[in-house]
Amino acid sequence: QKEVEQDPGPLSVPEGAIVSLNCTYSNSAFQYFMWYRQYSRKGPELLMYTYSSGNKEDGRFTAQVDKSSKYISLFIRDSQPSDSATYLCAMSELTGGGNKLTFGTGTQLKVEL
Amino acid sequence: SQTIHQWPATLVQPVGSPLSLECTVEGTSNPNLYWYRQAAGRGLQLLFYSVGIGQISSEVPQNLSASRPQDRQFILSSKKLLLSDSGFYLCAWSIPRRASAEAFFGQGTRLTVV
Numbered sequence: 001q002k003e004v005e006q007d008p009g010p011l012s013v014p015e016g017a018i019v020s021l022n023c024t025y026s027n028s029a030f031q032y033f034m035w036y037r038q039y040s041r042k043g044p045e046l047l048m049y050t051y052s053s054g055n056k057e058d059g060r061f062t063a064q065v066d067k068s069s070k071y072i073s074l075f076i077r078d079s080q081p082s083d084s085a086t087y088l089c090a091m092s093e094l095t096g097g098g099n100k101l102t103f104g105t106g107t108q109l110k111v112e113l
Numbered sequence: 114s115q116t117i118h119q120w121p122a123t124l125v126q127p128v129g130s131p132l133s134l135e136c137t138v139e140g141t142s143n144p145n146l147y148w149y150r151q152a153a154g155r156g157l158q159l160l161f162y163s164v165g166i167g168q169i170s171s172e173v174p175q176n177l178s179a180s181r182p183q184d185r186q187f188i189l190s191s192k193k194l195l196l197s198d199s200g201f202y203l204c205a206w207s208i209p210r211r212a213s214a215e216a217f218f219g220q221g222t223r224l225t226v227v
Contacts, residue, residue, distance in 0.1 A: 006156075032213040043203055043218035045120075051213065055118040072179070089170075101216055105156035 003027050005066055007103030015113055019076040023089035023104045026070065030091040030102070033065050035074045038086045038106065047087075048074070079111045119204045119219030126226055132177075134205030134219040134222050138183065144206040145211035146187040147216060148179055151201040163187060164209065188207045 006023045013019055021035075032051055036044035050056045053067045062075040072091075076083055089104040119136045125131060138144050148160040161179035169179050170215045176195050180188045187204060201223050205216040 023176075032215070033213050034213075036218075040221065041221070042202075043220045046215055046217060049213055049215050092212075093212075100159060100162065101157075101214055103157040 003102050004104045006090065007107055008105055009022060009112055012109040012110045012112060013079055015079060015081060015111055017079050017111070019079050019109060019111075021074040021076075021087050021089075021107050021109070023072050025072075025102075026071055027089060027091075027102070028067075028070070029093040032092045033063070034090040034092075034101070035061075035063055036090060036103075037073070038088060040085075041110040044088055065097050081111050082099065083112060084110045114205070115217065117204060117206055117217060117219045119128065119222060121222060122220065123223045124225070126194050126224065128196055128226055130195050132189070132194050132198070132224070132226075134202055134204075136187045136189075136219055137185055138206045141185070141206070141208070143209055144210050145183060145214075146181060147205040147207070148177075148189050149203040149205060149218075151203060156198040157203070161189070189218075194226045196226050199224055 004025045034049040035047045037047050038044040048058055048063045050063045050065050053065050056063045060077045064073040086106040086108045088106040090101045092101050116139045124199055124216050146163045149157045150160055163169050163181045166181055176190050201221050203221045204219040207214050207216045
């Protein structure tokens with residue numbers, strides 16, 4: 001079993017739709033949770049990060065963490081064609097060797113006109 | 114502000130040839146530095162990370178090595194490339210001793226070994 005599971009998609013939605021992207025994880029030691037956006041042939045770009053359980057909102061994006069269920073989500077409101085990209089979740093825990101991120105495999109999103 | 118530079122953007126190399134990919138970070142001191150490889154459908158695989166000059170930790174045994182000759186310079190190398198070394202290589206940095214460990218990525222190098 002992978003530490004972080006993420007549906008690869010592709011997910012195709014019409015412009016203006018609400019998008020829900022999700023990850024599940026198995027390591028209860030994860031404390032920090034991040035979402036990255038990656039356009040084709042580019043490096044990942046950090047969108048948001050949250051600590052522990054709860055919600056965090058930034059413009060059209062909302063990150064949600066449920067540590068009891070080991071489940072995190074990213075919601076995109078009023079989706080735009082420019083949101084078409086691969087979205088990667090990432091998580092970190094404190095380790096003796098310093099902090100390292102564990103990534104999901106990414107969900108490919110396409111927002112269509 | 115901090116920036117990360119990674120080059121080249123694309124590279125085609127024959128099997129058995131050497132490799133050197135370079136990454137530099139500006140605007141910060143003593144960053145944690147990382148090399149990742151990304152394969153289709155497999156997400157990001159951490160190859161090496163470094164918390165200081167000359168300090169390299171390897172995450173997976175492979176045909177690659179890394180070096181950090183200067184505080185903000187990270188180099189990925191190979192003496193003899195294999196076909197299986199093809200992939201998208203990403204350099205990243207993070208703020209040292211920060212619990213959240215969010216990483217900031219360069220634009221990547223697409224390596225094709227032929």
